[in-house]
Amino acid sequence: GARLVVARIIPTDTQHDALAPPRSHETSVAGQGDLDGLEKRAREAGVDASVILRHGVDRHQEIVAIAQEFKAGLLVIGRRERGELARLMMGDATRKVVGLAPCNVMVVPREAQAPHRGLLVGTDGSGLGDQAVLAAIELAGCCDLPLTIATVAVPGQSDDRRKEGVETVQRLQGEARERGLRTDATTEEGCPERALLDIAHRDRRDLIVLGSHGRTGLNRLLMGSVSERVIGGADCPVLVVKDV
Numbered sequence: 001g002a003r004l005v006v007a008r009i010i011p012t013d014t015q016h017d018a019l020a021p022p023r024s025h026e027t028s029v030a031g032q033g034d035l036d037g038l039e040k041r042a043r044e045a046g047v048d049a050s051v052i053l054r055h056g057v058d059r060h061q062e063i064v065a066i067a068q069e070f071k072a073g074l075l076v077i078g079r080r081e082r083g084e085l086a087r088l089m090m091g092d093a094t095r096k097v098v099g100l101a102p103c104n105v106m107v108v109p110r111e112a113q114a115p116h117r118g119l120l121v122g123t124d125g126s127g128l129g130d131q132a133v134l135a136a137i138e139l140a141g142c143c144d145l146p147l148t149i150a151t152v153a154v155p156g157q158s159d160d161r162r163k164e165g166v167e168t169v170q171r172l173q174g175e176a177r178e179r180g181l182r183t184d185a186t187t188e189e190g191c192p193e194r195a196l197l198d199i200a201h202r203d204r205r206d207l208i209v210l211g212s213h214g215r216t217g218l219n220r221l222l223m224g225s226v227s228e229r230v231i232g233g234a235d236c237p238v239l240v241v242k243d244v
Helices: 014-019 022-045 059-069 092-100 126-142 159-178 192-202 217-221 223-233
Strands: 004-011 048-055 073-077 105-109 119-120 145-153 184-191 207-211 238-241
Touching: 004 022, 004 059, 048 059, 059 073, 059 092, 092 105, 092 119, 092 223, 119 126, 119 192, 126 145, 126 159, 126 192, 126 207, 126 238, 145 192, 159 184, 184 192, 192 207, 192 223, 207 223, 217 238, 223 238
Parallel strands: 004 048, 073 105, 119 145, 119 207, 145 184, 207 238
Antiparallel strands: 105 238
């Protein structure tokens, strides 16, 4: 039911554009044609959609500016396929969009489908972890999909911290079930990002929800390594819930 704004950013190279204006014009025309096709598809699906074509030196800055301009509640960006080593971390542009965006961000790998099996949300027991779970509960209710709430204990973690993690997922599971959602809770042990990816595969969850630890200034670009590596390694969309 939300409005959809589809944006395409064409990188600007002032020197190159001045030397080859016909090529720059052709790129703009082709980009607008692609956008018009997407707008038509969206409207045929009953979605209120509009399109924007912009030029800019830094794509991430233009994307964030458009999100601010339209007061977006969710920003969706794609993720290119990369080699196994590169999949461990996000690309620099994606990291900057997630860090600077004024709203939640969903990163979608190439060939990924819209979620239809279920959601997985990871929490570390922090306030931001709770925000991520509440966002996942809301989304699971809208999409009528089952939800798995997970926390991962790292080796060497204290018994008190492990107990806190168990109590957290049980509390949040109770809140989800009060809303009538099909909800499971699980506590795993090991490397958090690997455990979350394994749970998603095992339980056939095709949307992962996580919190980001970005705040302000430079720190907004420093995501938690767990979120970053889950985004890099996931075969399904990952929704990053921002503390905004």
